[in-house]
Amino acid sequence: MSSLKKYIAEFIGTMVLVVLGCGTAMLVGCDAENGCGYVLTALAFGLVIVAMAYSIGNISGCHINPAVSLGVLISGGMKAADFFGYIVSQCLGAFAGAGVLAAIFGLGKVPDQTGGFGSNGLAGVNGSAVAGLLVECFLTFVFVLAILGVTSKKAGHGSFGGLVIGLTLTLVHILGIGLTGTSVNPARSFGPALVALMQGNAAPMGCLWVFIVGPFVGAALAAVVYKCLEGKKEA
DSSP: OOHHHHHHHHHHHHHHHIIIIIHHHHHHOOOTTOHHHHHHHHHHHHHHHHHHHHHHHHHHOOOOSHHHHHHHHHTTSSOHHHHHHHHHHHHHHHHHHHHHHHHHHHHTTOOOTTSSTTOOOSGGGTTOHHHHHHHHHHHHHHHHHHHHHHHSTTTOOGGGHHHHHHHHHHHHHHHHTTTTOOOSOHHHHHHHHHHHHHTTOOHHHHTTTHHHHHHHHHHHHHHHHHHHHHHHHHO
8 A cells, every 4th residue: 555545544534533523522512511512522533433444444544643643653553754644644634624614614604612623722621731731641541552452463353443443532532521622633633723723713722732742642651551561461
């Protein structure tokens, strides 16, 4: 499979993730008084992963997330050149997805219940960057650890891998939405924040670094821990 095809697949997958996941959040809202909004948004993100896993998984592995790509890189599952190509493709896809949302919600005059194209924030942790980092690091650790486990050649999960990964993303969203909006994906945070900035809302950009650093640290920890555990198992 050529690298270009992989990059295109990652672009498409990340764009779909932002359109359907962040788009759902924009429609239903993610405030504590609207519990069904939490569940619907969590399901939207999880189901997108399921759909994309069975659509582009055999082409690019369906990372559609720079943190996942970092975990795979550290685990030895991809080359450095492809890693950087994946990140560029994912960020461009997220930006394109947020642009699609801007067009749909703008032309249709649909109110954005999140106030920033589904971008992430620290309101749920009272503006604490440290708490936000901890949340994103832990949730990404859980998510990437599950991915590495279910995609391991030893796992034997076969065609059920995409479903497990999607359900895991749903799970971490259920807790994280009320705290940070749940990123666990730097590209997913970058695209909406950039489009929000272009629309005159600079707030999401102010804390964007939290949703880049936290997921990358969590993914790296997950990869290191999984390699250690898998190595002990082999011994």
